[in-house]
Every structure is written in structure tokens, then in C-alpha cells.
Amino acid sequence: MTAAPPTARVIRYDGTRAAVRCPYCHAVHEHVIERGANQGRQHRAPGCGMFQPGAVRTTGYTFELPANRPGTTRRERGTREGDHR
Ligand SMILES: [Zn+2]
Numbered sequence: 001m002t003a004a005p006p007t008a009r010v011i012r013y014d015g016t017r018a019a020v021r022c023p024y025c026h027a028v029h030e031h032v033i034e035r036g037a038n039q040g041r042q043h044r045a046p047g048c049g050m051f052q053p054g055a056v057r058t059t060g061y062t063f064e065l066p067a068n069r070p071g072t073t074r075r076e077r078g079t080r081e082g083d084h085r
Contacts, residue, residue, distance in 0.1 A: 003055070005043060008063040020063045022046055024056055039065055 008020035011028055019030045029047025042063050049057040 003059050005059050005061045008061040009061065010063050010065065013065055016064060018042070022048060022063075023061055024048060033065065034049055041065075 002005070006021050006023040008029075010018055011069050012019040012031050013033075014054050016033055016035065017030050018033050021027075022029050022047050025048045028050065031042070033042070039055075042065060043056050043060055045060045046052060049060075
């Protein structure tokens with residue numbers, strides 16, 4: 001029995017972290033985003049999982065990252081290519 005995970009709205013996204021509005025508790029949870037391979041649709045256990053029933057932890061939620069929005073991913077791209085190290 002697998003329920004389709006609800007979609008959380010992305011509040012803020014800076015290339016390494018995304019803050020989303022939790023569809024379960026309606027608070028904002030931050031998730032660390034891996035650079036590069038982890039763009040697009042994300043599936044996470046809710047940040048409030050320890051206060052939720054087990055089914056909620058298993059189902060979690062999804063959110064969609066803005067893939068290549070100009071201005072927000074420039075720093076990420078530079079870092080990935082090793083410009084700063
Ligand atoms: Zn929550």
C-alpha cells in the first residue's frame with residue numbers, strides 16, 4: 001500500500017538548501033540538496049517526521065526544484081567545476 005506523496009511548496013532555494021512548506025505540519029523544513037545530480041523532483045521524509053505517524057515518515061513528500069534558474073545556480077555551477085578550489 002503506497003500512498004502518493006503530497007507536494008511541498010518550495011519557499012527558498014539557493015543551490016545547496018531548499019526550504020519547503022510542509023504539507024503535514026505546515027511549518028517550513030530545510031533540506032540539503034546535493035549539487036549536480038540532484039535537481040528536479042525531490043522526495044524526502046518530512047523534517048517533522050519524529051512527531052508524525054510512521055506512515056507519514058514513509059510517504060514523505062516531494063518538491064520540485066527550479067532546475068536552472070538564472071542567477072540562483074550560477075555559484076553552484078562554478079563550484080562544481082572547481083573554480084573556487
Ligand atoms: Zn512538517
